[in-house]
Every structure is written in structure tokens, then in C-alpha cells.
Amino acid sequence: MAKAGCYSLHLGILLCTLLARLSYALNNGVGRLPYLGYNTWNAYHCDIDEELMLDIAKRMKSLGLYDAGYNWVNLDDCYAEKSRNAEGNIVEDQTRFKGGMKNLTSQIKEQGFHVGIYGDSGWYTCAGYPGSFRNEKRDARTFHDWGFELLKFDTCAVPYDSVIQQNNYGKFKPMSDAIIELAEETGTTPMIYSLCSWGWQQVWLWAHEQGQAWRTTQDIEPNWKSISYIINNNSFITQAADFYGHNDLDILEVGNGELDFEESKSHFTAWAFMKSPLLVSTDLTNITDASLSILTNQEIIAINQDDVVGTSISPFKWGYNQDWTWDPEHPAEYWSGRSQNGTVVMLLNTEDKPKAMTFQFHESPWLRVGRKYSIRDLWAHTDNGTASRAFTAEGVPRHGVVALLLKDAGPEDEGIAPPCNDPRLTTTWWWGCTQPGVNDGPDGATPPEHNKGDDTTHDHKTPVGTPAANTESPFCHSLSAYRYHFALSMLYYICC
Numbered sequence: 001m002a003k004a005g006c007y008s009l010h011l012g013i014l015l016c017t018l019l020a021r022l023s024y025a026l027n028n029g030v031g032r033l034p035y036l037g038y039n040t041w042n043a044y045h046c047d048i049d050e051e052l053m054l055d056i057a058k059r060m061k062s063l064g065l066y067d068a069g070y071n072w073v074n075l076d077d078c079y080a081e082k083s084r085n086a087e088g089n090i091v092e093d094q095t096r097f098k099g100g101m102k103n104l105t106s107q108i109k110e111q112g113f114h115v116g117i118y119g120d121s122g123w124y125t126c127a128g129y130p131g132s133f134r135n136e137k138r139d140a141r142t143f144h145d146w147g148f149e150l151l152k153f154d155t156c157a158v159p160y161d162s163v164i165q166q167n168n169y170g171k172f173k174p175m176s177d178a179i180i181e182l183a184e185e186t187g188t189t190p191m192i193y194s195l196c197s198w199g200w201q202q203v204w205l206w207a208h209e210q211g212q213a214w215r216t217t218q219d220i221e222p223n224w225k226s227i228s229y230i231i232n233n234n235s236f237i238t239q240a241a242d243f244y245g246h247n248d249l250d251i252l253e254v255g256n257g258e259l260d261f262e263e264s265k266s267h268f269t270a271w272a273f274m275k276s277p278l279l280v281s282t283d284l285t286n287i288t289d290a291s292l293s294i295l296t297n298q299e300i301i302a303i304n305q306d307d308v309v310g311t312s313i314s315p316f317k318w319g320y321n322q323d324w325t326w327d328p329e330h331p332a333e334y335w336s337g338r339s340q341n342g343t344v345v346m347l348l349n350t351e352d353k354p355k356a357m358t359f360q361f362h363e364s365p366w367l368r369v370g371r372k373y374s375i376r377d378l379w380a381h382t383d384n385g386t387a388s389r390a391f392t393a394e395g396v397p398r399h400g401v402v403a404l405l406l407k408d409a410g411p412e413d414e415g416i417a418p419p420c421n422d423p424r425l426t427t428t429w430w431w432g433c434t435q436p437g438v439n440d441g442p443d444g445a446t447p448p449e450h451n452k453g454d455d456t457t458h459d460h461k462t463p464v465g466t467p468a469a470n471t472e473s474p475f476c477h478s479l480s481a482y483r484y485h486f487a488l489s490m491l492y493y494i495c496c
């Protein structure tokens with residue numbers, strides 16, 4: 001390579017590094033995929049101690065949860081003494097964590113887990129333990145010294161905005177800065193920063209600048225009403241989720257309270273497909289096989305942990321309601337999204353009775369009419385043949401779910417009526433055979449010989465559901481818009 005070329009290559013790499021940092025400060029290598037593990041809150045609230053934590057780690061292994069991918073063990077609120085020590089540091093509860101946090105995290109990490117802890121952006125945590133307001137650097141250091149690799153940061157006892165004048169963005173920012181500074185100072189991996197921000201001030205619009213996950217809603221409860229409320233709110237903000245930044249739908253309630261088997265499956269599927277972190281939080285000493293079978297469904301977990309596609313499923317049709325209806329009791333019922341292996345579809349029966357659920361392929365952006373798709377049922381673990389144009393799931397239980405993976409399997413079979421290129425339809429209808437109602441339309445229309453199935457004006461052959469090569473870097477993505485500008489085009493071709 002000529003000298004000038006080398007020079008511009010070096011300059012390019014330098015600029016890439018700087019720009020990538022500016023445009024996406026927190027793509028710092030942690031939290032690329034949603035984290036899977038255990039959190040103590042829903043199962044135990046404040047009733048936690050070191051023996052429990054060790055027992056949880058042991059059972060995560062023996063129950064197969066660790067092997068299924070759940071490799072985090074996270075403490076929630078109530079691990080500390082009520083007051084800081086003389087130096088001003090948070091100290092662990094001297095009775096319940098008498099061996100010391102450092103010792104506890106070492107023992108859990110020795111078994112292969114990562115460990116996470118909890119803190120609060122205000123004066124006190126939600127249960128009244130010391131919060132980190134104006135102690136962010138000090139507390140980040142304590143958590144780091146204890147060995148923790150993730151911090152869930154809550155929103156209780158925050159001073160009024162009229163006093164501190166920094167809004168929610170400003171309340172969470174100092175801890176984000178503290179985590180990054182500490183990692184730089186110590187040359188260690190930054191802690192994952194999980195903002196427990198309850199959806200306040202549209203956290204999904206800005207939290208990716210500070211951390212890797214953000215709570216989009218109020219606390220979850222172990223009943224269908226709560227699950228359905230959370231799904232409804234999240235159905236409108238699915239675009240916020242991608243690699244390194246996740247809408248957090250809250251800790252799982254599988255195994256708890258009033259949720260029945262079908263409701264628990266729906267809960268788990270929605271959380272996984274919306275790319276939420278998945279934290280088990282139920283009593284593992286008596287967890288049922290049914291709950292375990294839900295939590296360890298490898299085909300569902302694989303979508304959550306897709307290494308190629310980081311985006312969430314989104315509704316393409318509301319079903320029970322008109323599209324775009326905000327209804328906590330009847331959220332959107334027909335969802336789809338991309339995955340590395342094809343198009344993911346989630347059907348959610350929000351009604352109190354079983355029903356058949358049908359979708360037309362033209363309704364989803366990731367499916368095409370004129371193609372044939374193989375259908376994989378991710379709960380039955382069966383291949384359910386192929387389908388073209390539409391699919392119906394019969395007898396979806398009340399509050400139940402159907403999770404499908406559709407893979408392109410070539411052009412649709414001959415002879416499906418009405419033909420997509422029926423001349424009467426194409427001259428009359430913009431959408432031809434996909435016009436609503438036309439699928440049940442005129443029979444016996446035989447298209448003229450020259451008009452049969454060789455329409456080349458549409459690119460039928462590009463598979464959909466296949467990610468673009470560069471789904472990951474927002475930096476490259478924004479740069480690509482300017483790639484015809486000379487200087488930036490150099491950068492684009494060097495970096496991307």
C-alpha cells in the first residue's frame with residue numbers, strides 16, 4: 001500500500017475510534033445481548049442472606065438453568081446496613097452477610113456466574129437503605145471492589161427536580177460516568193448499568209447513552225393484569241431495543257402468584273422476543289417442572305440471545321382492537337420481527353376465551369405473498385409444514401401464546417386462488433391478491449398464458465427476515481448516509 005494510503009488508513013482508524021466513542025459512548029463491550037440470570041426481589045424481597053445466595057447459585061446449576069444460559073446471580077435491595085460507615089462507605093449487613101460481600105461474590109463467581117447488585121439514584125433505596133445520590137463515585141468503587149459486574153440503579157427518594165434541577169437524565173448520569181471512569185482508572189471491564197427508571201420521562205429515548213438496560217414500566221406483579229399492562233406499554237416503544245441497549249420489562253414472575261401455565265408462557269415469550277433481560281425470581285427449592293420447562297425453552301431463549309439480530313418483535317396488527325389502540329387489558333395480538341433464522345411471529349390471545357388467530361403474510365413487513373414459508377412451532381417444538389399467504393393457529397388458549405419461526409421455502413405452489421397476477425385484479429386493485437377481501441374474491445379467473453407467474457417487476461427472491469450485513473453499529477449506519485461525501489466516504493469504507 002502506498003504511503004498516502006497508509007497514512008489515511010491510520011487517520012481513518014483514529015477518527016473511527018473517536019467518532020465511534022462520541023456517537024455511541026456505551027458500546028463499551030458489555031451488555032451486547034440481554035442478560036439472563038436470577039434476581040432476588042420477586043421471590044424474596046428483603047429476606048436475603050449469604051446462605052440463600054449460595055443456595056440459589058447451587059440450584060441454578062442443578063436445575064439446568066445455568067446450562068440454559070442463566071449465568072447471572074443478582075442481589076436486589078436490603079443487603080446493606082442502614083447507615084454508611086465512618087468513612088462514608090456503604091457496608092454489607094453484618095449479620096446476614098457476615099462473611100463479607102467480597103467473599104460471597106468470589107464463591108459465586110468460582111461457579112461460573114457473573115454477579116450483580118442494586119443501588120439507588122436518590123438519598124435512600126426503596127426499602128430505606130443508603131442511596132447513592134452525591135456518592136456515585138464512592139459507591140461505584142465499593143460495588144466494584146466487592147466484585148460486582150452489574151448495577152441495577154433505582155429511582156426512590158430522589159430529590160425534587162426543583163431542588164437539583166437535573167431531571168431524570170441528570171439523576172442517572174453521574175453513576176454512568178462513575179462506572180466508566182472507574183473502569184478506565186482500574187483497567188477493568190465496566191459494570192453493566194441497568195437503569196431502574198420505571199419508564200419515567202421516556203427513558204427509552206435516552207438511556208442507551210448511559211447504560212445497557214432500562215426499566216420501561218412500573219413494578220411487575222404475579223398476575224395477568226400486570227403482564228398485559230406491561231406488554232401494552234412496551235408495544236409502542238419496541239424500536240428502542242437493539243444490541244447494547246434493552247427495554248427492561250422487569251424481573252420474571254414465572255412460578256409466582258396467580259399466573260397459570262398459558263399466562264406464564266405468554267409472559268416469558270413476550271419478554272424474550274422483546275429482547276428484555278430475563279431474570280428468574282421464584283423459589284427454586286420447590287419450582288415446578290412446568291415452570292422450569294418454560295424458563296428453559298431453548299428455542300425461545302435463542303431468539304432473545306440472537307447474536308446476529310438485536311432488534312425486538314413489534315406488533316403488525318392489534319387484532320382485538322383497531323391498530324394503535326392503547327389498551328392495557330387487550331394489548332396488540334399479532335407481532336413479528338427478524339431473527340438470524342427467519343421471521344419470528346408471536347400471537348397473543350388477550351381474550352378470556354380460546355380463539356383461532358389468523359394473519360395474512362402481507363400484513364407483516366418481514367413476510368411476502370407469493371412465497372412459501374416453513375413453519376416451526378417454538379413451544380410445541382414441531383415443524384408444522386409450510387404456508388403461503390396466510391396462517392391460522394387454531395384454538396389459542398385464553399391469555400395464551402403461539403410462537404413461530406417462519407423460514408422462506410421458495411415460491412408459493414402453483415394453483416393458489418386467486419392468482420396474484422389475475423389481470424382483472426391488477427388493473428383494478430393496487431395490491432392484487434393481497435387486497436383485503438380479495439382473497440375470498442372471484443373464483444375461476446384464469447389469467448392469460450403470458451401473464452402467468454413470471455412477474456419480474458418485484459424482487460421476489462430477496463429473502464426477508466434476513467438482516468442487513470451491518471445491523472450492529474449505529475456509527476456505521478449514520479455514516480452510510482453520508483458515504484457519497486468524499487471525506488466521509490473514505491471513512492465509511494475504511495471502518496465499515
Ligand SMILES: *[C@@H]1O[C@H](CO)[C@@H](O)[C@H](O)[C@H]1NC(C)=O
Nearest residue numbers: 099102103104105106107110
Ligand atoms: C470465604 O469465607 C469462608 C469462610 O470464612 C472461607 O472458608 C473461604 O475460604 C472464603 N472464600 C473466599 C473465596 O475468600
Ligand SMILES: *[C@@H]1O[C@H](CO)[C@@H](O)[C@H](O)[C@H]1NC(C)=O
Nearest residue numbers: 198199216217218229230233
Ligand atoms: C403505562 O403508561 C402509562 C402512561 O404513561 C402509565 O400511566 C402507566 O403507569 C404505565 N404502566 C405501567 C405498568 O408502567
Ligand SMILES: *[C@@H]1O[C@H](CO)[C@@H](O)[C@H](O)[C@H]1NC(C)=O
Nearest residue numbers: 255256257283285286287288
Ligand atoms: C414454595 O414454597 C414457598 C414457601 O413455603 C411457598 O410460598 C410457595 O407457594 C411454594 N411454591 C410452590 C410452587 O409450591
Ligand SMILES: *[C@@H]1O[C@H](CO)[C@@H](O)[C@H](O)[C@H]1NC(C)=O
Nearest residue numbers: 302303305306307339340341
Ligand atoms: C438458528 O439456528 C441454529 C441452528 O439450528 C441454532 O443453533 C440457533 O440457535 C438459531 N438461532 C436462533 C436465533 O433461533
Ligand SMILES: *[C@@H]1O[C@H](CO)[C@@H](O)[C@H](O)[C@H]1NC(C)=O
Nearest residue numbers: 377380382384392393394402
Ligand atoms: C404444530 O403442530 C403440533 C403437533 O401437531 C401441534 O401440537 C401444534 O398446535 C401446531 N402448532 C400450530 C401453531 O398450529
